[in-house]
Amino acid sequence: MASSNDTSLAVSCRNVGMVWAEGTPRAHEALCGIDLDVKPGEFVTLLGPSGCGKSTLLYLIAGLETATGGTLTAFGKKVTDPSPERSLIFQETSLFPWLSVWQNVTFGLWVNGRKARERREVAADALQRVGLYHAIDKRPDELSGGMRQRVAVARALAMRPKVLLMDEPFAALDVQTRAKMQDFLIDVWKDSSASILFVTHHIDEAVALSDRVAVFTARPGRIKTIVPVDLPRPRDLFSPEAEALRRHLTELLRDEVDRAFAEQEMMSAA
Amino acid sequence: MKGAAKTLQNDGAMRPILAPLLSPSMKSLAGRIGWTIVSVGLFVGIWEGLWYFGISDPKLLPPPHIFIANIPDQAKFFNTASRWEMGVKPGSGPTPLQAMIYTMLATLIRVIVGLVIAAALAISVGVMVRYYKLFENLTLPTITLLAPISPVAWLPVALFIFGIGNGPAIFMVVVALFFSMVLATIAHIDNVNRNFINVARTMGCTKWQTYTRVIIPAILPGLLMLMRMNLFGAWMAVLIAEATGVGYGLGQIIMLARNTFNPGLVFFTIGLIGIMAYLCDLALRMMQKKILYWIPENKAVLNGLK
Numbered sequence: 001m002a003s004s005n006d007t008s009l010a011v012s013c014r015n016v017g018m019v020w021a022e023g024t025p026r027a028h029e030a031l032c033g034i035d036l037d038v039k040p041g042e043f044v045t046l047l048g049p050s051g052c053g054k055s056t057l058l059y060l061i062a063g064l065e066t067a068t069g070g071t072l073t074a075f076g077k078k079v080t081d082p083s084p085e086r087s088l089i090f091q092e093t094s095l096f097p098w099l100s101v102w103q104n105v106t107f108g109l110w111v112n113g114r115k116a117r118e119r120r121e122v123a124a125d126a127l128q129r130v131g132l133y134h135a136i137d138k139r140p141d142e143l144s145g146g147m148r149q150r151v152a153v154a155r156a157l158a159m160r161p162k163v164l165l166m167d168e169p170f171a172a173l174d175v176q177t178r179a180k181m182q183d184f185l186i187d188v189w190k191d192s193s194a195s196i197l198f199v200t201h202h203i204d205e206a207v208a209l210s211d212r213v214a215v216f217t218a219r220p221g222r223i224k225t226i227v228p229v230d231l232p233r234p235r236d237l238f239s240p241e242a243e244a245l246r247r248h249l250t251e252l253l254r255d256e257v258d259r260a261f262a263e264q265e266m267m268s269a270a
Numbered sequence: 271m272k273g274a275a276k277t278l279q280n281d282g283a284m285r286p287i288l289a290p291l292l293s294p295s296m297k298s299l300a301g302r303i304g305w306t307i308v309s310v311g312l313f314v315g316i317w318e319g320l321w322y323f324g325i326s327d328p329k330l331l332p333p334p335h336i337f338i339a340n341i342p343d344q345a346k347f348f349n350t351a352s353r354w355e356m357g358v359k360p361g362s363g364p365t366p367l368q369a370m371i372y373t374m375l376a377t378l379i380r381v382i383v384g385l386v387i388a389a390a391l392a393i394s395v396g397v398m399v400r401y402y403k404l405f406e407n408l409t410l411p412t413i414t415l416l417a418p419i420s421p422v423a424w425l426p427v428a429l430f431i432f433g434i435g436n437g438p439a440i441f442m443v444v445v446a447l448f449f450s451m452v453l454a455t456i457a458h459i460d461n462v463n464r465n466f467i468n469v470a471r472t473m474g475c476t477k478w479q480t481y482t483r484v485i486i487p488a489i490l491p492g493l494l495m496l497m498r499m500n501l502f503g504a505w506m507a508v509l510i511a512e513a514t515g516v517g518y519g520l521g522q523i524i525m526l527a528r529n530t531f532n533p534g535l536v537f538f539t540i541g542l543i544g545i546m547a548y549l550c551d552l553a554l555r556m557m558q559k560k561i562l563y564w565i566p567e568n569k570a571v572l573n574g575l576k
């Protein structure tokens with residue numbers, strides 16, 4: 001195993017643990033003993049039952065919360081604070097309603113004090129990439145849910161992040177739109193050279209997108225196995241290999257969900 | 271900013287016949303004014319009816335047509351007050367009508383100045399409480415302690431410190447609104463969507479930038495609503511101050527009417543206050559709409575619920 005301050009790793013988690021509200025009666029262990037390495041340009045998916053700590057792990061990597069155990073580094077540097085290098089796209093929409101689409105997209109550049117003219121150019125480019133150039137002057141509440149998530153993606157891309165953290169970004173979308181968004185994400189990913197850590201509940205999505213899939217166990221969240229996805233891109237999702245992989249992941253996940261439910265029943269019986 | 275275009279589409283489809291005659295915004299304004307007249311008319315109608323059928327005693331509860339009919343007659347009561355304040359010799363002061371307008375303006379300006387000072391102070395203090403922990407420790411306990419005290423209790427203080435004139439009336443507004451507005455501002459800051467703050471943090475905002483570019487815009491709708499809700503508190507505080515002798519003003523006229531047993535004058539003044547408070551609220555509402563261009567209008571949807 002590589003040492004934890006390996007600068008060639010985009011993200012490296014060593015024995016990372018997280019207890020929410022540590023030291024209080026409400027303490028809750030969300031993550032325990034997480035070991036995960038993400039190489040530059042790699043696409044890793046986190047798959048697991050609801051409440052197993054996937055969002056928590058992304059928050060830790062983004063630097064929005066501090067891990068209560070273990071070490072977490074990005075390109076060899078310990079993660080202590082949030083940084084534009086590690087952009088998180090949130091599970092719920094997080095566009096500022098008082099800013100127009102292009103102002104939202106370039107919010108980070110605005111913070112850096114860049115001129116409006118330059119920012120608009122960057123926004124135009126980023127929006128072009130997510131196929132929303134026509135919405136550049138609209139306000140977020142004039143967009144559909146899928147369009148808003150694409151604007152959020154454009155906002156993350158405009159910062160040229162080295163690591164893109166995506167928390168179920170397409171969860172609220174219908175199947176067709178989601179498929180389109182997946183294609184678009186792969187395109188964006190290919191010409192951005194960023195690493196992507198992607199959370200999803202959908203096994204199809206994990207198979208379609210990732211280089212590796214990390215399957216989580218529930219309560220507290222641990223990584224059960226990491227499954228490599230050695231399918232050539234562009235992917236044929238109906239090939240026997242893809243089918244076999246889907247079955248494998250489904251079984252892994254079903255065990256966990258069953259276990260999580262059994263535990264909940266035990267807890268409510270007690 | 272694009273709101274006008276949106277309403278245009280909506281209304282245009284609904285009423286094709288009227289559409290060419292009036293612009294949609296004018297039409298909705300006309301509608302609002304129309305309903306205001308109907309609503310007030312209904313209220314006045316009942317009142318007049320009570321008088322017409324002899325149910326109410328016109329000496330105690332004179333109907334509107336009586337106390338509004340003779341504005342100059344009512345206006346002469348306003349004269350003494352303004353002369354007293356302006357220090358002019360009797361008989362050489364403003365005409366009754368002018369005096370009435372001075373009195374109304376005096377009260378109105380006290381309300382507005384008081385509200386603006388209270389809001390500016392309270393919002394700055396509220397933001398600073400969250401921005402600087404030390405400031406919170408030093409001020410918040412006292413503010414929380416003083417918040418529930420009724421403005422009436424501050425009245426003697428206002429008179430001791432400011433004597434008579436505009437000072438005590440404005441002080442009363444500030445003291446009546448300030449403390450609870452601080453607490454409300456803090457509550458609004460604490461309720462800002464966590465994701466907004468997290469986006470600011472990931473984008474590399476400094477604390478100052480997080481406040482100026484995210485938290486303030488996010489709480490702005492709440493703050494403007496707060497202003498509107500406290501407008502009525504401001505009116506109350508000014509009227510109380512004026513009624514208890516800070517000088518001339520509508521509150522003093524009501525007191526005068528009470529002491530001279532003149533129900534007509536009471537209702538006339540109440541009418542003036544109502545109209546001015548309504549106009550103030552209208553102005554704030556228009557400001558709200560102008561500033562909060564991004565807030566979607568739920569009212570139309572709510573009115574459409576079956």
Ligand SMILES: Nc1ncnc2c1ncn2[C@@H]1O[C@H](COP(=O)(O)OP(=O)(O)OP(=O)(O)O)[C@@H](O)[C@H]1O
Binds near residue numbers: 020028029030049053
């Ligand atoms: N801010 C918080 N404070 C306290 N506990 C939290 C907080 N956020 C999450 N938790 C707890 O941590 C656990 C993991 O939550 P998390 O949001 O990471 O799950 P998740 O895997 O993303 O679930 P989902 O798939 O439903 O989004 C949950 O039990 C949750 O109750």
Ligand SMILES: [Mg+2]
Binds near residue numbers: 055091167
């Ligand atoms: Mg989650």
